[in-house]
Amino acid sequence: MKVTFKILRQNDNLSPHFxxxxxEVNQKNTILECLNRIxxxxxxxxxxxxxxRNTICGSCGMKINGRxxxxxxxxxxxELKKISFGEGEKNPQIIISPLGNMPVLKDLVVDMSNFWHDLEKVEPYVSTKARNISEKEFLQSPEERKLLEQxxxxxxxxxxYSDCNAKEVNDNFVGPHALAKAYRMIDDSRDELREERLTQYNDVKSGAWGCTRCYLCNEVCPMDVAPLDQITKIKGKILARESRGxxxxxxHRKVLVDLVKDGGWVDERKFAVMVVxxxxRDVRGLLSLAPVGLRVLAAGKLPFSFEASEGVFEVRSLINAIQSATKDNGNLSENIK
Known part of the structure; x- marks a missing residue:
């Protein structure tokens, strides 16, 4: 069968164009085989x-039909199963373009410098005084090693990194690849900087909280690393050690749990004031709420009373059960969410 490949071409001298x-291809041909032939x-x-050519090195990353x-x-x-083929089209089309969130050097080749710099920011390597002793081995139990497999x-x-919405709008965010590696260091029994790392990853813009939870990183990961899952685990461990201040x-997460536990759902009168x-205590935060608060009040959408949900006792018992079951593993609030 014949397939048309629409490839985005560009370099320093030419504007991007398809x-x-x-x-003539076989349905079993890989996209890379077809690019080689072209x-x-x-x-x-x-x-x-x-x-x-065997899903090991990661070199041939690119966008295929937008993914x-x-x-x-x-x-x-x-790929042909994922696209619609109109009657007026001579051949089905597969669109190939370079990875996103990185500058293009030429055609499908991108500059990955920022990708590597962001990874370096989380110090993705075991840091321990023991490694200064050359003859000492890093012994781990099978259970400890299993935590690092994914x-x-x-x-x-x-x-x-290419499909990350958070990186697209916030250049300070280190990216899902870096935070997935970061969680590996937190779970590594050989590392001695766990607390320092959690403090670093608690940064609002660059750390775990910069993630928008869009789930795209999990969907496109070819190795099932599930970066979002690892980011969620980091958040859970941060929540277990940090206070509301x-x-x-x-x-935001601690107040949300408290309000739902208290009334079965969120008391919107308190939520913004308690969080922002x-x-x-935060005068600047309170002043930032004033314009929105006045508009909500003028629209008659600010409730002056709060009525707990009918199932508040069931909700409270569920939260108590989750808090009890997850108290030791540091995933309290994220499990509730």
Whole structure:
């Protein structure tokens, strides 16, 4: 069958533009195999990265029909199932473009410097005084080692970073790849900087709270590392050790649980004041609420009383049970959410 590949071409001298290449393909062919044929048989100027061809190195990351993926892993048949093919079209089309959130050097090759710099910010390596003793081994039990298996599968392909909405709007955010590696360090029994790391990852803009929980990183990860899950675990451990005064995100989650536990649902009269206004302690925060508060009041949408939900006792018992069951593992509020 024939398939047309619409590839976004660009370099320093030309504006981005799509160029079409039509190939006779087999549905089992991978996208990378097709790109190789285009380069070898049609247009040798096409630029893209590749190496292992076996989902190990992560080099061939790119956007395929708008989704970040590895070209060596995705095949023609699976891609054609995801797209609609109009009657007026001669051939089905597969759109190939470079990864997002990174500057393009040429065609499908991006500059990953910021990707690596963001990773370095979380210090993704074991830090312990013991490693100064050359003859000492880092012994771990099978249970301790098992905690590192999922995050250890990350091949740093950049797919999660490319599709990250938080990174797109907040350049200070280190990205899902970095925080997935960060959680590995927190769970590593050999590391001695766990508390320092949790303090660092508690940063509102660059740390775990910068994540918008869009779930895209989990969806595009080719190795099932589930970066969002790892970020959620970091949040849980931060919540277990930090007080309400630590940061607005910490206070947001703790107040939410307290209000739901108290009344079965959120008392909106108290929520903003307690979170943004820090229980009337933050004057600047309270002043920031004034414009919204006045508009809500004028619209008649500010309740002057609060009535607990009918199932408040059941809700409270569920929260108490979760708090009791998760008290030791540091995932209290995130499990409740």
């Amino acid at each position: 160029q079409d290449y039509t190939l 380069k070898w048989e049609i247009d040798g100027s096409l630029a893209f990265r590749k190496n292992c 970040s993926a590895l070209a060596c892993k995705e095949n023609i048949g699976d 995050t250890g599968n990350c091949i740093l392909c950049g797919a999660c 630590s940061s607005t995100p910490v206070r 206004g820090n229980y009337f």
